[in-house]
Amino acid sequence: MHPVLQRIYAARGACDDAAALLRLARLHPPAELGGIDAATALLAEAIAADRHIVVVGDFDCDGATGTATAVLGLRMLGAGRVSYQVPHRVQHGYGLSPALVEVLAERAPDLVLTVDNGIACLAGVAAARARGWRVVVSDHHLPGPALPAADAIVNPNAPGCAFPSKCMAGVGVVFYLLLALRRRLQDAGTFAGAPPDLAELLDLVAVGTVADLVRLDYNNRVLVAAGLRRLREGRCRPGLRALAEVAGRRLETLSTTDIGFALAPRLNAAGRLDDMGLGIECLLADDPQRAREYAAALDGINAERRALQQQMVDEADRLAAAVGLEQGAAPLALSLFDPGWHPGVVGLVASKLKERLHRPVVAFAPADEGADELRGSARSIPGFHIRDALAAVDAAHPGLIPRFGGHAMAAGLTLPLAHLERFGAAFQAEVERGLDAELLEQELASDGPLAADDFCRELAELLRAAGPWGQGFPEPVFDNAFEVLDCRELSGGRHLRLRLRASDGGPVLSAIRFGWDGVPPPARIHAAYQLEPDDFRERRDIQLLLRHIAPA
Known part of the structure; x- marks a missing residue:
């Protein structure tokens, strides 16, 4: 391993092979999740009896990818009647609400499986049970003082659950539920040949886990790394490929940053302004052309969301300034x-x-x-x-x-x-x-300075491929003193492009500062930055993404 990468991993607690090498075989066993036996027994019974299973998801990216994972996984495991329903943010509120139960009644479900919600839906679960439906809750949110009266609850944060990884996203929890269900069905001799390969769902698990900003402990890093590998190799859902295309991202170099800032916002936009059903249909689509149509629609909704967001943020800035002025601080x-x-x-x-x-x-x-x-x-x-x-x-x-x-x-x-x-x-x-x-007091953690020889394409590509980076395992940030050779404004002064040289020598470096405050930098600066490949127009260079600038 490159010595800089060794240093980075060690600073994040990955000090040996066991912590640094990510292997699916080292995932925590699903059997450690509380309620998993009761949940898989109910689902296995529903599959055997050809009962109608309705997956109730959430209207964010974690909920969308979790819903798609549940629907696809249940079908892979033999469920013949599986559908889904996601609440409308305005009409139904959050999760399995009584209002959503009224809508579900038209579908006459036999079993409701919640994904990324349910642990706080006491009234909705009670309303569903009152209609004679079985309810399995799969969730990751923190429970309140009372739990819903569900037939089974699978949640690493539920009281008494000994599962070591408490920070799985909703999509991760339902993926684990599917793993345990496959084991139950396999032990029962359900599959004539080899059991279905649920690893095909890991691209969805990776996207939902990164999007939900959960802490990337070892277990989550394994899930995300495996999903990223499938995405980069092109072995992913057509909908995710189409979302990457409309966002201008290349699958072979896709990163967690690309997921967080390009794919996830387009899925989230549907749940924010419209109906998350559009996002889920994009993820479920098997036909690439149909997936591209869904992705184009999501891209348009996201553009509308961005304009609305900017307007609201400007208004919020004015409100915040007024509050500060009234109180003197x-x-x-x-x-x-x-x-x-x-x-x-x-x-x-x-x-x-x-x-x-x-x-x-x-x-x-x-x-x-x-x-x-x-x-x-x-x-x-x-x-x-x-x-x-x-x-x-x-x-x-x-x-x-x-x-x-x-x-x-x-x-x-x-x-x-x-x-x-x-x-x-x-x-x-x-x-x-x-x-x-x-x-x-804001703090910006640094992985220290880079030597002159480290400002190279090889290290930039290693950093992009390593990780995966995210909450609890942050993307590497370095700091050095630089001479500012020149700079120019971009996008009407909103950003700044600079040419730098490290004070101790080395190559001339291209750097960019997004969200520039308009203050020209001094001739010598101390900067915190990320080292990134620069692939614009196939130039195969590097650039520094400046996170903070101070006088040297």
């Missing part, structure tokens, strides 16, 4: 609302402001045009658990928040419009109580 947390905002985009607004201001943010929009119910998305900074903060607000103010759920870094909630001001004050008080002021 920026508050520790922000709770923002605009009656014209779209509920499917407030999560992106909260994320953008959280990144810029480095503090917890909740953004609200009407659940529907003119509605008195609000949908909120919360985003947090490392070290402050946003879902636990909402739980603390709920405990201190019973009835204030009708519904909430989520993770340490992201959560969602519903709120009556009349409760907005009270919530803002209660949330601010909870952040002031629980947030250590030191967490507001």
Whole structure:
């Protein structure tokens, strides 16, 4: 292994072959997941009796890839009657809700399998059970004080579950459920020959896992690495190939960054502005031409989402500035609302402001045009658990928040419009109580400097192929002192292109700074950067992606 790559892996805790080499054979066994035996018994029985199984997914990328994984996997394992339903963000709300159960009744399911939702859907699960349906919950979200009365629950974060990897995405959980179901069916002698190869689904698992920003522990890194390998070799779903094409990404060099910033947003756009069914159909499509048509439609929706997002972020910036001016200083947390905002985009607004201001943010929009119910998305900074903060607000103010759920870094909630001001004050008080002021100091971790000989195409390609990089296993960032040979504005001054030379010598390097603040750099800078291949117009060069610039 290249010595720079050895250094990078060691800094992330991968100090030996066991931690650095990713092998599917070393995945944690599915049998360690709590509730897996009960869930597979119900699914095996439904398959044997040709019962109707309806997969209920979520309207984000994890939910879409998880739904497609479940539908395809169940069909591979012999299920003859499998369909899916994803709630509409406005019409049904989140997950298996009572409103969605009313819609499902027309399909007369025998068994409902939730994917990436269900652990917080107490009323919806109860409504489904009241109709005589079996309900299997597969989810990864943190449970509340009570669990749904499902026939089986598979969730690594459920009470009493001993599964070592607590940070699997929803698509990873349902993939594990399929692995365990295949084992049960195989032990029962169901397959005449070799059992179906569920590794064919790993491209979907990789995309959903990366998109959901879950921590890439060893188990998740194995899943993502295997899925990336299939994508790069072209052995992937036609829909994922088509999404890469419309996004201008090459499959053979696809990275987790490409998934996070190109493929996932196009899938997510359907659930934000339209119907996630379009995204799922793209993933399920077997015909490449049909997949390209779906991908083109998703690309168009994503363009609409980006324009709407920019408008909302600009408005949120003005609201945030007004709040700071009124209080004389920026508050520790922000709770923002605009009656014209779209509920499917407030999560992106909260994320953008959280990144810029480095503090917890909740953004609200009407659940529907003119509605008195609000949908909120919360985003947090490392070290402050946003879902636990909402739980603390709920405990201190019973009835204030009708519904909430989520993770340490992201959560969602519903709120009556009349409760907005009270919530803002209660949330601010909870952040002031629980947030250590030191967490507001932004840190940028570096893997140290590169030597002059390291600024080469070989290392750039190694870094792109290594990893996989993501939450908990971050993409390498280096820092060096440079001389600025020249620079010029790009895109009307929004970005900056530079030519640099390391202070200790070496080649002249091309660098780019996205989101430039308009301040010209000094003649000597200390920069944190990523080393990337530059394949623009087949030039096969390298460039530095500047993450931070300071005077040297």
